[in-house]
Amino acid sequence: MSLDRINARSWSHNRLFSVLIELTYRCNLDCFFCYNDLGLKGTPLTFAQYDAFLRDLASMHVMNVALSGGEPLAHPDFFRIGALARELGFVVRVKSNGHALHGALAKRLRDEVDPFVVEVSLHGATAATHDRQTRVPGSFDRLLANLRELLDLGMRVKVNSTLTRWNEGETAAMYAITDALGLPLRFDLQVTPRDNGDKEPLDIAPTADGIRNLLKIETERYASFTPRPAADDELPPPATDKHCGAGSSGIAIDPYGNVYPCVQWRRPVASLHEKSIREIWGFSPVLDEIRQETVLARDVVAAHPRGALLNFCPGLAEVLTGSATTVPEELESRAEIVAALTAEK
Amino acid sequence: MITLSSRLAVAPHVRFRRFEDEGVVVNQKAAEALVLNEVGTRLVEVADGSRTLQQLADLLGDEFDADADTIARDVLRFAGELVDAGVAQLVDS
Numbered sequence: 001m002s003l004d005r006i007n008a009r010s011w012s013h014n015r016l017f018s019v020l021i022e023l024t025y026r027c028n029l030d031c032f033f034c035y036n037d038l039g040l041k042g043t044p045l046t047f048a049q050y051d052a053f054l055r056d057l058a059s060m061h062v063m064n065v066a067l068s069g070g071e072p073l074a075h076p077d078f079f080r081i082g083a084l085a086r087e088l089g090f091v092v093r094v095k096s097n098g099h100a101l102h103g104a105l106a107k108r109l110r111d112e113v114d115p116f117v118v119e120v121s122l123h124g125a126t127a128a129t130h131d132r133q134t135r136v137p138g139s140f141d142r143l144l145a146n147l148r149e150l151l152d153l154g155m156r157v158k159v160n161s162t163l164t165r166w167n168e169g170e171t172a173a174m175y176a177i178t179d180a181l182g183l184p185l186r187f188d189l190q191v192t193p194r195d196n197g198d199k200e201p202l203d204i205a206p207t208a209d210g211i212r213n214l215l216k217i218e219t220e221r222y223a224s225f226t227p228r229p230a231a232d233d234e235l236p237p238p239a240t241d242k243h244c245g246a247g248s249s250g251i252a253i254d255p256y257g258n259v260y261p262c263v264q265w266r267r268p269v270a271s272l273h274e275k276s277i278r279e280i281w282g283f284s285p286v287l288d289e290i291r292q293e294t295v296l297a298r299d300v301v302a303a304h305p306r307g308a309l310l311n312f313c314p315g316l317a318e319v320l321t322g323s324a325t326t327v328p329e330e331l332e333s334r335a336e337i338v339a340a341l342t343a344e345k
Numbered sequence: 346m347i348t349l350s351s352r353l354a355v356a357p358h359v360r361f362r363r364f365e366d367e368g369v370v371v372n373q374k375a376a377e378a379l380v381l382n383e384v385g386t387r388l389v390e391v392a393d394g395s396r397t398l399q400q401l402a403d404l405l406g407d408e409f410d411a412d413a414d415t416i417a418r419d420v421l422r423f424a425g426e427l428v429d430a431g432v433a434q435l436v437d438s
Contacts, residue, residue, distance in 0.1 A: 003378050006364055015364070063362045063369060091360045091371050114358075116373050156376065 010249035011240045014291065016281055018064035018245075019057060020252040020263050021050075023075040029097050030135040031123075033164065033201035035192050036070060042256025045272060047077045049257065051084060056277045058088040068095040068263070070255070073105065082113030095119045099139055102146045110153050117156045120147065122185070125173030129166055147181055159185045168210025172217055187214060189311070189334060193319050195266045205330070211337050219341070243297035246314065247290035251281075261290045265315025265324070296325045306335035309342075349402065349417060352436045353424050354394030359432050361389055370432055379430065384409060384416075385423055394436040398424055 010017040024044070025036045045053070057065065065085050072078055073096060085092045092113060098120035101109065109115065122143065123133035130140035150157050159178050161167070167174070171187070178185040191205040206214075242248055247261035247269070254260070257272035259280055269287055270280040281287070297314045301307045310331045314324035321328050355361060360371045368386030370379045381389060384405060391401055402417040409416065427433035 003369065003380055006367065006369055006380055009365070013365075017364075061362045061364060063360070063364075063371070089360050089362070091373070114373070116360075116371070116376075 007245075007249070008240050011242050011245045012248075014248050014281075016057070016060055016062050016251065016277075017249040018066070019062055019250065020066040020068055021081075022068050022070065022252065022254045022263075023072045023078060023081065024255050025070040026074040027069060027071040027097065028074060028099050028136070029071070029139060031097075032133055032135065033162065033191055033204060035194050035201065037194055037196040039196060040254065040256065042254075042258070043273060044255050045253075045257045047080055049272060050077070050081050053253075053272060053277055054081070054084055054088055054090075058090070060278060060281070063091055064093065065090040066093040066095055071097055071100070073100050073109075075255075079108060079112050082109070082115075086112070086114050091116045093117050093119060097121055097134070097139075098143045098146050098150075099134075099136070102142075102149050106146070106149055106153055106155075110155055115155070117158050118150060119158045119160055122159050122161050122174060122178070123164075124167040125170035125177055129170055132166060133164070144177070147183065151181065151183075157183055159183050160188065161185060162188045162191055163206040163210060163214055164191060164204040165206055165210065166204055168206045168213065171210075171214045175217065175221065187218075189214070190313075190316065190330070192264065192316060197319065208333065208337055211334060212341065215338060215341050241298060242291070242294040243301055243312065243314065244294055246294055247287045248294065261287070262315055264313055265290070265318060267315075267318065267324075293324045300325050300327065306332070306339055309335040309338045311335075347398075347421065347425050347428060347435060349399040349421060350397050351424070352394050352397055353388075353392040353401070353427070353433050354436045355389055355392055356432060356434050363390065372431055375431055377430075379432065384419060385427075388420060388423060389427070389433070392424075392427075392433060 009015065025038055067082060072094060082092060092115045094115045096118060120143065124130040127140040131137050147157060161174060175185055189206065189211055191201050193199045193201060246265050250262055252260045252263040253272065259269040259272060260266050261269060269284050293314060297312065301310060301312050304310060304327060310327060312327060312331060317326055317328055318324040320330065358373045360373060362369050363386055366383045368381040368389055370381060370389060387405055387408065388401060391404060398420050399417065402420040405420060406413050406416040424433065428435065
């Protein structure tokens with residue numbers, strides 16, 4: 001019985017399986033291309049509301065909870081919420097910038113929250129590049145020291161990076177850093193607009209050459225690697241009638257209790273201040289629309305000549321084109337690069 | 346050695362969720378996930394260390410309307426597999 005089959009059933013049966021919770025937009029870094037809408041106003045969820053929300057999710061048999069931000073550890077109740085998630089039996093992921101993860105705080109994270117994995121962000125192979133992105137001097141050196149400390153504590157760590165114009169010349173060196181630490185590194189090729197629609201982050205979107213170089217490096221690396229078991233968020237798309245699990249097996253929550261189909265697709269579904277997640281999940285007309293659009297998106301990708309190479313995301317499409325089922329030019333261009341590389345190979 | 350007098354409990358580093366008539370078990374230490382069938386799912390749900398495998402077999406036999414010897418054999422074998430996989434552990438009575 002494979003996990004992939006469970007994944008497929010969660011998509012097709014609308015079984016909520018994974019929830020991403022943005023606890024706060026506060027952060028101890030100031031990343032240039034941060035996608036959070038820092039101007040968003042609202043009433044933050046209280047601990048009592050998180051308590052009720054998590055208990056609802058547990059009763060709905062949700063498996064995965066990701067604590068994200070901003071910097072999730074900047075939330076005053078982070079440890080209470082994380083410990084409760086652990087107590088309720090979720091597989092907990094913590095998405096942190098890693099800047100504060102050392103000393104007593106790192107030990108508390110391990111002992112009280114016991115996350116399945118801590119995901120941190122690396123923005124370059126040099127202090128000049130990484131710190132330019134984070135706009136906090138010293139953040140590169142501190143991150144590397146903290147990564148060693150987390151490993152010494154026996155924690156599982158995954159490193160994420162977004163390819164940008166600033167770091168695209170350092171990707172091989174970034175792999176060298178994570179290889180030396182024995183950590184997986186995963187690049188995201190897409191710089192996204194901010195959640196309020198601000199496209200300023202796209203100023204540092206990677207160039208075609210940068211994408212090409214990274215893909216060449218990855219092709220060479222993975223040709224010589226034994227495949228490792230995939231994490232659940234890296235599973236290949238299951239065979240269903242939907243393009244993705246947005247609003248079908250997953251949702252995202254912002255610090256003010258607004259519910260979205262996923263972290264990338266910021267179409268407001270409902271508010272946890274007004275309804276429980278159980279009510280929202282079962283009866284939201286917006287979620288019904290989203291689920292129908294993911295079916296249409298699958299057809300769009302299937303009919304596209306570069307379909308499988310598009311890495312199509314309906315949420316990103318909605319931000320860039322106004323429609324969740326229109327392929328953005330950016331994705332078309334990137335798919336052409338991938339196609340050309342595949343043809344060379 | 347595991348016998349029908351043994352008591353079984355899900356290991357503390359394991360996360361479990363029922364998924365319709367199946368169950369998903371994540372071994373956090375090993376970073377492994379298992380998908381369990383209906384009987385295995387129910388066994389994990391009731392394996393809290395307070396009852397012997399014989400008592401669990403009796404319970405599952407009633408719930409699934411199964412032959413007592415067959416379900417006892419299945420419970421014993423499945424409990425052994427869970428222990429070997431690091432998903433469950435034997436506890437003292």
